[in-house]
Amino acid sequence: MVFHKHQKNSRAPHSSQETYVWDILVRTFHWLLVLLFFIAYISEDHFLTIHAWTGYSITLLLIIRIIWGFIGPRHARFSDFIFPKITVIQFLKDTLSFRAKRYLGHNPAGAVMVFALIFALIVTICCGLILFGIEEGRGPLATTLSETSHIWGDIFEALHEFFAHSTLILIAIHVSGVLVESLINNENLTASMLNGYKKK
Ligand code: HEM
Numbered sequence: 001m002v003f004h005k006h007q008k009n010s011r012a013p014h015s016s017q018e019t020y021v022w023d024i025l026v027r028t029f030h031w032l033l034v035l036l037f038f039i040a041y042i043s044e045d046h047f048l049t050i051h052a053w054t055g056y057s058i059t060l061l062l063i064i065r066i067i068w069g070f071i072g073p074r075h076a077r078f079s080d081f082i083f084p085k086i087t088v089i090q091f092l093k094d095t096l097s098f099r100a101k102r103y104l105g106h107n108p109a110g111a112v113m114v115f116a117l118i119f120a121l122i123v124t125i126c127c128g129l130i131l132f133g134i135e136e137g138r139g140p141l142a143t144t145l146s147e148t149s150h151i152w153g154d155i156f157e158a159l160h161e162f163f164a165h166s167t168l169i170l171i172a173i174h175v176s177g178v179l180v181e182s183l184i185n186n187e188n189l190t191a192s193m194l195n196g197y198k199k200k
């Protein structure tokens with residue numbers, strides 16, 4: 001079956017106008033990340049153990065996604081969405097005038113957002129781990145930080161809160177960007193992140 005041979009690394013398209021873009025790992029990563037971020041955000045007050053575990057789970061997700069960024073299929077690879085600064089600026093200008101070029105993988109602005117979100121999550125989690133160790137005497141850094149002054153606990157609490165809220169702002173921009181691009185190109189990007197397919 002010659003047809004199957006050519007389909008080895010991609011699933012059969014829903015129709016001849018569609019192509020498989022987001023593999024199962026990227027999609028699972030994305031929606032688990034959304035769920036865990038939401039749980040982390042609402043659990044901080046009364047459910048600190050759950051809160052810490054959502055952080056550990058997000059860490060695991062990020063590690064897997066970063067490895068996938070080097071070895072995964074074309075559109076999952078970081079090399080597919082590293083754009084020069086000028087391309088990002090031009091893309092944003094074109095978006096403002098509703099003339100932005102369509103990309104099958106991440107567009108230049110979306111790509112910057114992917115890196116910003118990953119970075120913001122890492123910093124938020126690191127500050128949370130330090131805070132957990134100093135103020136609660138718990139987590140993997142508890143022993144190392146057991147003698148640390150509570151002033152540092154206050155500083156890391158403020159930093160953790162600041163980065164958690166900054167991540168939330170980035171998410172709001174991210175979702176707005178997804179909606180705007182979906183409108184401009186008359187496609188449903190969220191559905192593509194669910195089923196993996198985009199129109200060609
Ligand atoms: C992306 C993941 C995370 C998000 C979105 C997040 C978000 C938040 C937010 C919004 C607060 C409230 C800040 C405040 O009002 O002072 C908080 C508090 C806190 N977080 Fe996180 N956090 C995350 C991960 C973690 C991790 C991995 C740990 C530790 C293992 C952690 C430990 C703490 C601690 C100890 C507090 C203080 C809770 C309290 O005293 O009420 N967080 N977090």
Ligand code: HEM
Nearest residue numbers: 026033034037105106107110114117171175178189190193
């Ligand atoms: C319900 C709200 C959300 C929707 C509708 C949404 C939608 C999407 C879509 C459509 C993409 C692909 C963008 C493209 O076509 O280039 C994407 C990518 C991404 N989103 Fe979201 N998103 C949401 C919430 C979030 C949240 C809460 C986070 C972080 C905590 C997040 C992090 C990411 C990341 C890291 C990527 C890159 C995926 C990858 O390449 O692995 N998203 N999102």
